[in-house]
Structures are given as C-alpha cells and as structure tokens.
Amino acid sequence: MANPLPNKDPYGTQSDAFATENHLHRRSIAKERNLSLGAKPLGDDGGHNSADDLLEAMGYKAELIRSRSTLQVAFMSFVLASIPYGLATTLYYPLVGGGPADIIWGWVAVSLIILCVAASLGEITSVYPTSGGVYYQTFMLAAPSYRLIMSWICGWAFVVGNITITLAVNFGTTLFFAACINVFETEPEVGIFAAEPYQIYLIFFAVTILCNVVSALGNKWLPYLDTFAIFWTFAGLICIVVCVLAIAKNGRNDAAYVFGEFDPSNSGWPAGWSFCVGLLHAAYATSSTGMIISMCEEVQQPATQVPKAMVGTIVLNTIAGLIFLIPLVFVMPDQAELAALVSAQPTPVIIKSAIGSSGGTIALLLPLLVLALFCGIGCTTASSRCTWAFARDGAIPGSKWWKQVNPKLDVPLNAMMMIMVVELALGLIYFGSSAAFNAFSGVGVICLTLSYACPILMNVITGRKQIDLGNFHLGKLGWFCNIVALCWSALALPLFCMPTAIPVVPEYMNYASVVFFAFFVVATAWYFIWGKKNYQGPPTHEDAVLEARRASVISHSGKAQF
Numbered sequence: 001m002a003n004p005l006p007n008k009d010p011y012g013t014q015s016d017a018f019a020t021e022n023h024l025h026r027r028s029i030a031k032e033r034n035l036s037l038g039a040k041p042l043g044d045d046g047g048h049n050s051a052d053d054l055l056e057a058m059g060y061k062a063e064l065i066r067s068r069s070t071l072q073v074a075f076m077s078f079v080l081a082s083i084p085y086g087l088a089t090t091l092y093y094p095l096v097g098g099g100p101a102d103i104i105w106g107w108v109a110v111s112l113i114i115l116c117v118a119a120s121l122g123e124i125t126s127v128y129p130t131s132g133g134v135y136y137q138t139f140m141l142a143a144p145s146y147r148l149i150m151s152w153i154c155g156w157a158f159v160v161g162n163i164t165i166t167l168a169v170n171f172g173t174t175l176f177f178a179a180c181i182n183v184f185e186t187e188p189e190v191g192i193f194a195a196e197p198y199q200i201y202l203i204f205f206a207v208t209i210l211c212n213v214v215s216a217l218g219n220k221w222l223p224y225l226d227t228f229a230i231f232w233t234f235a236g237l238i239c240i241v242v243c244v245l246a247i248a249k250n251g252r253n254d255a256a257y258v259f260g261e262f263d264p265s266n267s268g269w270p271a272g273w274s275f276c277v278g279l280l281h282a283a284y285a286t287s288s289t290g291m292i293i294s295m296c297e298e299v300q301q302p303a304t305q306v307p308k309a310m311v312g313t314i315v316l317n318t319i320a321g322l323i324f325l326i327p328l329v330f331v332m333p334d335q336a337e338l339a340a341l342v343s344a345q346p347t348p349v350i351i352k353s354a355i356g357s358s359g360g361t362i363a364l365l366l367p368l369l370v371l372a373l374f375c376g377i378g379c380t381t382a383s384s385r386c387t388w389a390f391a392r393d394g395a396i397p398g399s400k401w402w403k404q405v406n407p408k409l410d411v412p413l414n415a416m417m418m419i420m421v422v423e424l425a426l427g428l429i430y431f432g433s434s435a436a437f438n439a440f441s442g443v444g445v446i447c448l449t450l451s452y453a454c455p456i457l458m459n460v461i462t463g464r465k466q467i468d469l470g471n472f473h474l475g476k477l478g479w480f481c482n483i484v485a486l487c488w489s490a491l492a493l494p495l496f497c498m499p500t501a502i503p504v505v506p507e508y509m510n511y512a513s514v515v516f517f518a519f520f521v522v523a524t525a526w527y528f529i530w531g532k533k534n535y536q537g538p539p540t541h542e543d544a545v546l547e548a549r550r551a552s553v554i555s556h557s558g559k560a561q562f
Helices: 014-021 051-057 070-081 085-089 092-097 100-125 133-141 147-184 197-217 219-247 255-260 271-277 280-298 302-330 335-339 346-355 358-392 413-431 436-461 476-495 512-534 543-561
Strands: none
Touching (some): 070 358, 085 147, 085 358, 092 280, 100 271, 100 280, 100 302, 100 436, 133 147, 133 280, 133 436, 147 280, 147 346, 147 413, 147 436, 147 512, 197 358, 197 413, 219 302, 219 346, 219 358, 280 436, 346 358, 413 436, 436 476
C-alpha cells in the first residue's frame, strides 16, 4: 500500500504534478465541496487522481468547479475564435491588403502557423495545466536567473491581450451590428443609421454589459451555451453558403479570380508588405488559441483535454473558415468599392449584393450577430480567469480584490468587473479615432502573440527537456512547431502596429502601438514600485527540494506497484 505524501510540503513541481495525474502518487484531500464534478475523493486504496490533486501539486488551492468535459472545452475554444464571425468583422484588412488571394491564402497560411503555435502550447500545457497559463509555464520553464522578469512580462502581455481582444470582439460586434442595420439603405453609402460616435459607444456599452452579466450569472450554463453555439454556427454557415452561391444575383467570379487575384493598390504599401498587413484578418480570428488555457481549473482533465481542444479547434476553424470565405469571394463585388466603405465592414455589403434583398440579407446576418455575442461571452469568461490567476500571485495592483472568487456565483467577479471597467474606458478612444477597432484588435493580437511566444522560447532554450513527460509530447515535430511559432511571433509584433493603408491621417491611424505602450508603462511602473521587491512568481520550491520530492514520489510509486 502506498503511503500518502506528507502534508507539511504543500507545493510541488511539474514532476509531482505530472505524477499525480498519471497514478505515480495519490493523496487524500478533504474538501468542503466537490470541486471536481463526477470525481470521487481519493484515499489510500487506489483510484484515478483528480485534477485538483494535480493543481495542489503545482501549489494552488482549487477554487473553481470543474464542470467542463473534453467536448465542452473544445466547444468553448471554438466559440472563442467564433469562425465565421471573427472573419466577417475583419474582412476589410485583406480586402485592402490584396483582395481575394490575401483573403484565401492568408487564412490558410496563418491557420497552418497557428496550428504550430497550438501544438507548441499544447505540449507545455500537458505538463503545466493551470489557469495561470502561459505565465505560469514561462516561470517554470525559464532559468532561475531570469524567470521572475520573464514571467512578469508574459503575465502582463497575456492579461492585456485577453482584455483587449475581448474589447475588440465587443467593439467589432458593435460596428458589425451598425453595418447590418444599414443593409436597409435605399442608396449606396446612404445608410438609415448614422452610426455617430456616441451611438456606437452606447451600443458597445450595452454589448459589454450583456456579456458580463451572462458570464457572471450564467456560469454553470455556459458549457451548454457553447454546445448550442456549435450547432448554431454550422446551421448559419450552411444557410449563408447555399444562399449566396445559389442566388448570386450579380453573377459569380471565376476560380482564377477567387484563388489568384492580388491587387495591393488600395493599401499604398509595397505588394509583399501589403499582403502581410492583410494577415491581421486571420491573426485576429485565431488569436484566442491560447486563451482556453485559462479555463484549465474548470476542466475535468486539463492536462489532456485542453491540448487536444486547442489543436483540434484550429483544424476545425481552418475548414469552417474556408467554407465561409470561398463562397463570399465568388460573389464579391468590385474590390475597390468594398475597400472604400466608410463602415469598413464589407461582409453585409457582399451578402446583400449576392442576395439582392435587405430582408434576406439580415436573415443571413442574424446567425453571425448571435455568434458575436457568444464570442463576447466566451472571451469575457476566459479573460476574467486569466486576470484572476495573475492577481492570485500578487502581480496586479489591488490583487487582494481581484483574486477573490465569488462563492455564490463561482466566478472571479471582482476581476471580471475590473476588466469591464477597463474595456469601457478604452472604448472612449473611438471618440478620437474611427480606427479605434484597429488599435483594439491589433494590440490584442500583439500581446497574445508575445505571451504565447514566451513559454515556447523558454522551452526551446532549455532544450525541451521539461516537457518529455507530457501526454502531448510531439518529439522532433515539436522542434519544428516551436521554431515556426517563434518566427511568426517575431513578424507579428511589428506588423500589426502598422496602419492598414498609407498615407496615414490621424483619424485612420492604427493606435495599437499607443495602447500597447500605455499598458507596458503600467506594468513596468508596477514592477519597480512593488514587483521588484515583493514579486516571487507562482508558488514553487528550490530545485533541490523538488528533486527530493520527485525521488519520494517514485519511491512511493514503486511500493504501490509491488
């Protein structure tokens, strides 16, 4: 019979953590409530170890209910990307950047790259499955001499990325909604809805409040909402594809145009760079890849379920994206006209051109609008978890408030409300620049890309030795995925600070770099004010103690097997 590990050593290592989930040791944990739904308490007589044991081995107490299965976490990962909605709201970028070739091949290229990013993060997450996500992973993978500063940078980038991408989703929903209303216009570019800045902001305000209310009050129902969203998405996708291709009132473009036409003249950039700037379309839609890691502490078996969900969702999204984009390009009207749209929302115009009816167009756009709300709710949920996890280790000003979990709602309500206030404040930028959405989506992609690159880089620097025990280890293929992911990160960081077109005027400037710099100043100031003296990173032990614990675990395992 295996003896339980001593209670005096509450924290462990990734080796202990991995061993816990793979039957190398067990410990009995008394809880006031069953945090792992469907899991039985473990004693000395054997049985499968819960993910809560794994979490405790990494140094954390389970505070959230584990209610999501493999399919449910995969569905949420799909909803976070919300293809085709994510592609519909940012279609303007590749239209200006190069047109059909940029739309289709840009999506394929970025999807393949993001598949490498997902695989790279999946390997690491199979060893370190916690809501701290890439921040915790960076700390554990980095050398002791620079792990504090690297985890600080990664954590802040991850939090800022989550907040701004959620902001971009809700703001994109607002702009898309305004464009949908104007499909009832009687003359081109003479809409029935003026979409003044104050009107746009009020709609954005309402969308943000709605997403937060649903996420906070309906937490236990969210897995079912994500499941419904899958069927809703594909039903809507089929309707759009069939109708636009079958009706095609203004005719169809030929295949040579759809897959080969490239015209960068609308951007003013050189051809190659113009194509790259247009990739923000695909990068934005796939930027949520690693956000699902923040849900690890609400997943029943996160070390295996989350990596599979990340990779599987990218494959599904790639296929769904092509099914959505290719028919739209076949019926797309003149590229220059779409690039000149004041709304910068060409999708409603393309669908109306194909259908020829305002009523029919709005019926086809309705599934995208509903999916937009699903996406906003999912991003709100994920961003609150990542902020809560970072605050749990004292890295955010006012952490004592943001790290609290509301016991009745079982959500980090304070962190969620703080994020909502930040988003509503940043939304005011729209009063100064109609290109504010560029800033929100750009900085979201930049920060999330940077945060994903941090643990991958640390993993490469250490020779990928610490992930050998993972359930999602890719061997030599992992090296290839890591290098591709890092090269993409090096390109994306400066690329998505660029304006969509030149010459640039203030109202159309991409202020992503400004928003990014503002958050960087806050993070840096807080580090020197508080973090440099007090920040210790996530709970862990020195290497010597960790090795001793590993030996103890293996010893107990041997006795148990005997």
